[in-house]
Amino acid sequence: MSEISAEQVAHLANLARIALTDEEIGHLTTELAQIMHAVEKVSEVATPDVPPTSHPIPMQNVYRDDVVGATVLSVDEALAGAPESDGSRFVVSAILGEEQ
Amino acid sequence: MARAELMDYDKALELFEPVIGLEVHVELNTTTKMFSPAPNPANSAYHGAEPNTLVSPVCLGLPGSLPVVNGDAVRSSISLGLALGCSIAPSSRFARKNYFYPDLAKNYQISQYDEPIAFEGSVEVELANGRVFDVPIERAHMEEDAGKLTHVGGSTGRIQGAEYSLVDYNRAGVPLVEIVTKPIFGAEADAPELAKAYVSTIRDIALSLGISEARMERGNLRCDANVSLRPRGAEQLGIRTETKNVNSFRSIERAVRYEIQRQAAILAKGGSITQETRHWHEDTGTTSPGRPKSDADDYRYFPEPDLLPVVPSAELIDKLRAALPEAPAAHRRRLKAQWGFTDLEFQDVANSGLLVELEETVKAGATPAAARKWWTGEIARLANAAGVDAASLVAPVHVAELAQLVDSGSLTDRLARQVLEGVVAGEGSPQQIVDIRGLAVVSDDGALIAAIDEALASQPDVLAKIRDGKVQAAGAVIGAVMKAMHGKADAARVRELVLERASAPVE
Numbered sequence: 357m358s359e360i361s362a363e364q365v366a367h368l369a370n371l372a373r374i375a376l377t378d379e380e381i382g383h384l385t386t387e388l389a390q391i392m393h394a395v396e397k398v399s400e401v402a403t404p405d406v407p408p409t410s411h412p413i414p415m416q417n418v419y420r421d422d423v424v425g426a427t428v429l430s431v432d433e434a435l436a437g438a439p440e441s442d443g444s445r446f447v448v449s450a451i452l453g454e455e456q
Numbered sequence: 457m458a459r460a461e462l463m464d465y466d467k468a469l470e471l472f473e474p475v476i477g478l479e480v481h482v483e484l485n486t487t488t489k490m491f492s493p494a495p496n497p498a499n500s501a502y503h504g505a506e507p508n509t510l511v512s513p514v515c516l517g518l519p520g521s522l523p524v525v526n527g528d529a530v531r532s533s534i535s536l537g538l539a540l541g542c543s544i545a546p547s548s549r550f551a552r553k554n555y556f557y558p559d560l561a562k563n564y565q566i567s568q569y570d571e572p573i574a575f576e577g578s579v580e581v582e583l584a585n586g587r588v589f590d591v592p593i594e595r596a597h598m599e600e601d602a603g604k605l606t607h608v609g610g611s612t613g614r615i616q617g618a619e620y621s622l623v624d625y626n627r628a629g630v631p632l633v634e635i636v637t638k639p640i641f642g643a644e645a646d647a648p649e650l651a652k653a654y655v656s657t658i659r660d661i662a663l664s665l666g667i668s669e670a671r672m673e674r675g676n677l678r679c680d681a682n683v684s685l686r687p688r689g690a691e692q693l694g695i696r697t698e699t700k701n702v703n704s705f706r707s708i709e710r711a712v713r714y715e716i717q718r719q720a721a722i723l724a725k726g727g728s729i730t731q732e733t734r735h736w737h738e739d740t741g742t743t744s745p746g747r748p749k750s751d752a753d754d755y756r757y758f759p760e761p762d763l764l765p766v767v768p769s770a771e772l773i774d775k776l777r778a779a780l781p782e783a784p785a786a787h788r789r790r791l792k793a794q795w796g797f798t799d800l801e802f803q804d805v806a807n808s809g810l811l812v813e814l815e816e817t818v819k820a821g822a823t824p825a826a827a828r829k830w831w832t833g834e835i836a837r838l839a840n841a842a843g844v845d846a847a848s849l850v851a852p853v854h855v856a857e858l859a860q861l862v863d864s865g866s867l868t869d870r871l872a873r874q875v876l877e878g879v880v881a882g883e884g885s886p887q888q889i890v891d892i893r894g895l896a897v898v899s900d901d902g903a904l905i906a907a908i909d910e911a912l913a914s915q916p917d918v919l920a921k922i923r924d925g926k927v928q929a930a931g932a933v934i935g936a937v938m939k940a941m942h943g944k945a946d947a948a949r950v951r952e953l954v955l956e957r958a959s960a961p962v963e
Contacts, residue, residue, distance in 0.1 A: 371554075371756075373556045411759075411761070411764060411765065413764075416547075416765045417766060417768075418525065418763075418764045419524070419526065419527030420524045420527065421527065421528075422487045422488050422526050423487065423488065423493065424493055424494070425493025425494070425512065427492075427494075427512040428510070428512050429511055429513070429516075430509070431508050431509055434509075442622060444507045444508060445622035446508075446558070446622065447621070448620065448623055449620055450607065450620050
């Protein structure tokens with residue numbers, strides 16, 4: 357049985373940019389542990405002769421042609437859902453020192 | 457920012473062995489993006505488009521949108537993998553790399569993780585001193601580029617102190633191939649130059665395949681340089697840093713050299729290197745710490761559920777392999793032998809990035825020597841003065857025509873330079889400009905002799921000197937004749953005739 361610690365939950369929350377209180381971390385640690393245990397049930401049926409599956413449908417090599425499609429948006433359409441924009445670009449709050 | 461202490465380069469090499477690893481991102485120039493049918497700004501047809509005009513719902517990560525793989529991007533990636541001497545995976549798949557940053561709207565990048573499309577290759581790289589390296593390739597995988605952030609406020613353009621950021625998603629989803637080398641040992645003092653030469657070779661390969669515009673200044677080609685040092689005699693590799701934002705060939709060399717000197721100074725004092733990304737600053741020629749390097753675990757990679765595996769057929773791979781152009785290193789060796797240049801002459805051309813232009817010029821009928829003279833001489837000078845690439849100034853076929861006009865004696869070098877200026881100004885082909893401007897050399901000896909006799913008659917003192925054997929005095933006569941001919945004479949021929957006429961019996 358794998359366990360999950362409060363530190364791991366806090367770390368994940370940080371990676372996901374979700375602010376959690378200590379109290380929330382506490383009950384999420386319990387809940388996530390339960391979810392993990394539930395998922396672990398899969399290992400009971402996944403015997404070594406069952407290969408891991410990332411796709412349930414036996415298809416491969418699905419490609420599109422390299423031509424411009426009709427779904428290209430105008431600037432106004434692109435920015436329509438943005439909480440804030442400067443008319444051509446999305447405005448987001450400054451994020452310090454985390455360039456990927 | 458406090459200036460880092462640097463150790464003398466030779467001293468650093470004495471104490472430590474540099475080990476480098478290079479990650480090069482190549483933007484493919486397909487018409488559309490990797491997973492969306494939006495136009496691709498890395499294709500020159502769409503370069504410089506207004507912000508957020510090359511986006512579809514997939515690029516913006518809008519709910520319900522689904523990626524579909526661009527077949528041409530896969531084929532380009534396989535060709536690149538083959539050109540890098542890699543094996544092509546019989547089956548490969550995409551993976552999600554999860555991170556929260558606004559350069560990708562969906563909060564993950566579609567990349568490849570455990571099953572890259574190409575792996576285990578080798579690229580031959582030649583240094584200026586003739587040393588040849590086989591750079592081992594670990595893998596090449598397909599992924600999508602991220603959008604572009606502009607940080608506003610505080611110190612402008614820099615992240616520290618920014619108040620807000622503007623996001624342009626045009627670049628989000630541009631097809632990328634990331635090429636990762638294995639650790640490169642044994643380059644020693646040549647490590648910085650090898651890093652530069654390797655990226656330059658990747659550029660040549662991408663250009664010869666026609667799969668990327670490969671312009672570093674546009675970010676079509678980007679390099680992250682990993683550098684670590686290990687004490688002489690040690691087995692274990694040192695802790696590495698990864699320098700990002702290195703976007704010119706010259707910077708790659710400088711950045712690697714800088715990191716060797718910086719790390720050596722720290723290690724020699726008993727300090728330790730922090731594993732981190734560092735940012736290269738072109739203006740100061742230094743690096744500064746970025747974020748601590750995340751563990752792969754933090755990216756929580758998992759197979760991309762929205763995309764199906766890529767399983768290229770053996771027939772497709774064979775077809776792409778058969779279509780591969782000559783490898784850049786072999787191409788260079790062949791050209792050098794064909795042209796009969798010395799090492800120095802060839803390096804001069806290669807380092808100016810003019811190999812393709814020279815090759816075309818020779819193909820169009822110029823001698824290699826004449827082609828080299830024009831491209832690295834007058835054309836390079838004009839390009840430099842105008843602040844543009846030599847290749848953009850004039851077509852190789854026109855250079856060949858110009859060289860042939862000089863070879864046949866129709867133009868002197870001086871006249872040819874005037875013609876070249878006309879070509880650059882868009883006045884037409886060299887022959888057209890010669891005709892329009894009436895620039896052809898006066899090759900009629902009769903006309904030259906008449907002008908010479910007149911000049912000699914008006915300068916009897918010069919004539920006397922020449923007859924006394926002071927041949928250099930002929931310069932004054934040659935000058936007068938060239939002036940009378942409006943420069944349209946071959947000075948060497950005029951000189952011959954002047955000496956001949958001066959020694960002729962006085963009539």
